[in-house]
Amino acid sequence: MLHVVKRDGREAEFNPEKISNAIRGAAKEIGAEVKTSEVLHLTQEIAKQIEALNLKSITVEEIQNLVEKELMKNNFRDIGTAYFNYRRERTKIRSIKSSLMKAISKIGVETDRDNANVGNNYSSKLLRIASESNKWHNLAKMPKKLAKAHENGDIYYHDLDSYNLTTNCLHIPTKEILKRGFNTGYGYIRPPKRIESAAELSCILLQSSQNDMFGGQSHPDFDNDMGEFVEPTRECIRKEFEDVVQDKNKLEEMVNAKLRECVTQAMQGIVYNLNTMHSRAGSQVPFSSINIGLPRSNDAALICETFLEEYEKGLGKGEQPIFPNIIFRVKKGVNREEEDPYFYLYKLACRVASKRMNPTFMNIDASFNKEYYDKGIIPATMGCRTYICSNVNGEPGVKGRGNIAPTTINLPRIGLLAKGDKEKFFSLLDERLELSKESLLNRYDVLKKLRIKDLPFVAGQGIMKGLDGLPPEASIEPVLKQGTWAIGFIGLAEALVALTGKHHGEDEKARKLGLEIVRYIRDYTDKLTILTHLNWSCYATPAEGLSGKFIVKDKDVFGIIKGVTDKDYYTNSYHIPVGYKISIRDKIDIEAPYHKLCNGGHISYVELDGYPDEASVMDIINYAYKNTDISYMGINFHIRYCKNCGTYMEDNEGKCHKCGSTDIQGISRVTGYLSLDERFGSGKAAERKDRIPQNAK
DSSP states (O other), X not given: XXXXXXXXXXXXXXXXXXXXXXXXXXXXXXXXXXXXXXXXXXXXXXXXXXXXXXXXXXXXXXXXXXXXXXHHHTTOHHHHHHHHHHHHHHHHHHHHHHHHHHHHHHHHHOOOOSSTXXXXXXXXXXXXXXXXXXXXXXXXXXOHHHHHHHXXXXXXXXXXXXXXXXXXXXXXXXXXXXXXXXXXXXXXXXXXXXXXXXXXXXXXXXXXXXXXXXXXXXXXXXXXXHHTTHHHHHHHHHHXXXXXXXXXXXXXXXXXXXXXXXXXXXXXXXXXHTTTOOBTTXXXXXOEEEEESOOSSHHHHHHHHHHHHHHHHOSTTSOOOOOOEEEEEEOTTTTSSTTSTTHHHHHHHHHHHHHHSOOEEEETTSHHHXXXXXXXXXXXXXXXXXXXXXXXXXXXXXXXXXXXEEEEEEHHHHHHHHTTOHHHHHHHHHHHHHHHHHHHHHHHHHHTTOBGGGXXXXXXXXXXXXXXXXXXXXXXXXXXXXXXXXXXXXXXXHHHHHHHSSOTTTOHHHHXXXXXXXXXXXXXXXXXXXXXXXXXXXXXXXXXXXGXXXXXXXXXXXXXXXXXXXXXXXXXXXXXXXXXXXXXXXXXXXXXXXXXXXXXXXXXXXXXSSOOOHHHHHHHHHHHHHXXXXXXXXXXXXXXXXXXXXXXXXXXXXXXXXXXXXXXEEEEEOSSSEEEGGGOOHHHHHHHHHOOOOXXX
């Protein structure tokens, strides 16, 4: 008895009728007429061939090969071609199904760590399962050469699961939306009259925006926007006290005390809300950033001061708040020098950063920031490093705009393929840049089919720039013209090692070549802006999950190459490798020029050994901002605290010295934001393990 071995290993008795059914099905597929006698004849011929093989078992694939061959040689070529195409499509579907099933099984145990902000609960797992299926859908729908470039690791399409659904990130016009009110879908929310309501609604803006998008959201001028609601609150308080307090001095004293209490409660509420309220089907808290530090009034300064103080206090037991990312903007004449009116805010920001790793800092005196500031446009950024100011399709600025989507180039692979040949490297880089452009233009064509009603909050409520007055059925294409299209890169350090034998931290020649490579990418995106009349940018990719993806593929192709593929991750964007010994000043000096080149987003970090003090943080920031053109910076160190009582601990302490608990939580910076240590993906976990502190000299 002959048995047929199926693809999953099961065996079944050979049934020639299934061959007949397959032939009829292929004929029906193309509308061909085939007689029953012809089908039977073909089936008998194939059965004879199988019998002649004298086997105890035969695979499904072997039978299908015989069927295809018999059809092609017996004047049934059209049916044979249809049968071949059917087999090919079924093979493709099985492959997708197999990969998807493996991914779903893995997610069922634990969500992946492409994003360290995603939890491991039911909602997170369900969202990731849906995400995996849509990735396959989008790869199948795009041009084959683009799908191949992503699958083989030449370039990478970020958030492929959202390719056809939404855009990346957004700087929210906070004050403007709050002052006119908004609708989250179930009714109109009136403009707030007091700071407490304004603060609470500012969190709702972040949460609701994130439900419509795949990246982060920011309040780009938080202290000034919230400062608008301080005076109305003051007036409400004054009216409450006027009837019972006759002494004017006493009245103002009581009003100011009560006002500060109200502002304090409002700011505490923001810190608590942004670490507890969830978005994206409950899978994560809002990926939020808040820009502060350049108050235009004393009321805005009060917001800035109080918010920093409340963030410094931490959560209920003093635990580290993960969100929001705080960006404190530093400007000579405003807050940087001791004689500046708001120097005390800068000093406070450094104190909070010395304990909490937040805020990060942004240099408004950097040449490319100052040119906008001098025109009345205040630059802002996000923890995910999205930066946007210029605009080829309208007024420059930040509010209502963001990065639409990024594509990232695998620089180390190009370096390995070039084999030390600089000319070949740039030739291959040209090819990758063209692929990146094509991928983003394809994404543009896909996204412009979305209607305003498909993004009901950010588009429907006019939070995105460019949609004023358009009906719900209108395309979101105007938004796509306002945001940036980013071409990013990863692993400049490894690419330089592949090309020259050394990276930019250890060799002047490599340093010059690194700048030449990134300047080449920037020049390309500048040309694209002129050619396409879209906003293109060069992006220093954060590479969180991606840090460990490209290198796996490259190890398979090239093996273990010292200084290139001998780790489990590629180095973030243009950064000096995390395990390389270098001084703080040298690291800042080397990385600073890349900030101006990477106009889609950038950040640099200084890694410290243990908790710094306020003066140390200020010294580092002052050196960078007074001596280089660097813009966005973070101070990194490892935070550990007792989950039982909130006490901060040193790295070498195994249990809390206050309450004796061994339930200790570690916090580190992933790319631009903080995360629990256990939520790091494999690539970033390996990178974190390799990090060494920079020395002072």
